[in-house]
Amino acid sequence: MVIKTPNDLFVRLLSEINSAEKQITRALPKMARAADDPKLAEAFKEHLEETRGQVERIEQAADTIPDIRVKRIKSYPMESLIEEAQELIDSGEKGPVLDAGLIGAAQKVEHFEIAAYGTVIALAGQLGYTEAKNILAETLKEEKATDEKLTKLAKQDVNQKAG
DSSP, X not given: OOOOSHHHHHHHHHHHHHHHHHHHHHHHHHHHHHOXXXXXXXXXXXXXXXXXXXXXXXXXXXXXXXXXXXXXXXXHHHHHHHHHHHHHHHHSOTTHHHHHHHHHHHHHHHHHHHHHHHHHHHHHHHHTOHHHHHHHXXXXXXXXXXXXXXXXXXXXXXXXXXX
């Protein structure tokens, strides 16, 4: 995809986020199964449901703008983050230490998503795509809340068990 205009960039970024969200919907069940702590496993399952809604929201945001369609573009940063989490699962032993690592891996994903959504929301505002901006801002809020939830879980429970 050739990027010549801010609108082209918006489509590219939105498409990459779409790819990232779809990739994480495939990774979260694996992370939930790998988690030993029931609260962590449940957090991953809850975020999976939330992420499915976020994928729908991306389409809704695109639908508010004439002549905008989400493209099939792979998010390589997300692919890399998921590979890193999978390597952790493959090399770790189920228990508190792996749980601490899973939280770290999940937070890397959340931080990437927070940055990606922040960028595309700012661009949507610049382009006058107010409705799309507001729809995507809901997801940004959810991503920040998930990051905070993971931090709380790590500090209050998982990291202490890991020793």
